[in-house]
Amino acid sequence: RWLFGILAGYLIVKVRCIKDKQTAADKRQAALESGVQALLRGELIRSYEKYHEQGYITVHGLEAANKAYAAYHELGGNGTITSLMEDMRRLEVET
Numbered sequence: 001r002w003l004f005g006i007l008a009g010y011l012i013v014k015v016r017c018i019k020d021k022q023t024a025a026d027k028r029q030a031a032l033e034s035g036v037q038a039l040l041r042g043e044l045i046r047s048y049e050k051y052h053e054q055g056y057i058t059v060h061g062l063e064a065a066n067k068a069y070a071a072y073h074e075l076g077g078n079g080t081i082t083s084l085m086e087d088m089r090r091l092e093v094e095t
Helices: 002-054 058-072 079-088
Strands: 056-058 093-094
Touching: 002 056, 002 058, 002 079, 056 058, 058 079, 058 093
Parallel strands: 056 093
Antiparallel strands: none
């Protein structure tokens, strides 16, 4: 009986340790995703400002913006950047 109690206590401690490690890993993953999303958002805003100011976008610029936007959107990006992308896609494309 006492052996069962010791074994049960040990298992409970192990499960809690595993759970704590998962929680820490989940928090790190969420922080990484949030950081990448913020970097993508900043890059998309800079691209928008650059191409909007010059009045046209290059093929490579549009391709890069589309890829960055796809990743940003997958990370849960909001409609503000969607509006900027729609504006960028309406710009004249030059090679």
